[in-house]
Amino acid sequence: MPLTLEFKQTVLKDMEADPGFRDAMLREGIDALLAGEMDLGKEILRDYINATIGFEKLGHKVDLPPKSLMRMFGPSGNPQAKNLFAVIAALQKDSGVALQVMAAG
Numbered sequence: 001m002p003l004t005l006e007f008k009q010t011v012l013k014d015m016e017a018d019p020g021f022r023d024a025m026l027r028e029g030i031d032a033l034l035a036g037e038m039d040l041g042k043e044i045l046r047d048y049i050n051a052t053i054g055f056e057k058l059g060h061k062v063d064l065p066p067k068s069l070m071r072m073f074g075p076s077g078n079p080q081a082k083n084l085f086a087v088i089a090a091l092q093k094d095s096g097v098a099l100q101v102m103a104a105g
Contacts, residue, residue: 008047011025011047011051012047012050012051015047015048015051015052016051022048022051022052022095023095023097025044025047025048025051026045026048026091026092026095026097027097028044029041029042029044029045029048030045030088032044033045033084039075042072042073042074042075042077042079043073043075045073045087045091046070046073046074048091049069049073049091052091052094052095053090053091053094055067055069055070058087058090058091061090061093061094062083062086062087062090064083064086069087072084072087
């Protein structure tokens with residue numbers, strides 16, 4: 001079942017108002033990608049970008065056109081690994097959130 005516009009707007013407002021929630025959304029988006037949930041991860045990161053840095057500013061930071069980034073995180077987007085990692089690094093730097101991946105073992 002698709003999310004309603006009202007729900008998405010509530011999430012965006014919560015991200016704008018609550019730094020802890022915002023940081024959790026970034027972590028959740030990256031975790032989803034790492035777990036192989038590409039569509040969910042892209043959707044969460046798209047919402048995160050819209051609520052925080054915006055595609056224009058992000059494009060300048062990663063040297064990619066904003067429209068390319070929007071397509072990359074769209075439903076049919078298929079980001080290249082180097083672009084995806086560049087975006088994640090820029091979002092982490094912008095937010096001050098440092099995520100560490102622990103090796104399985």
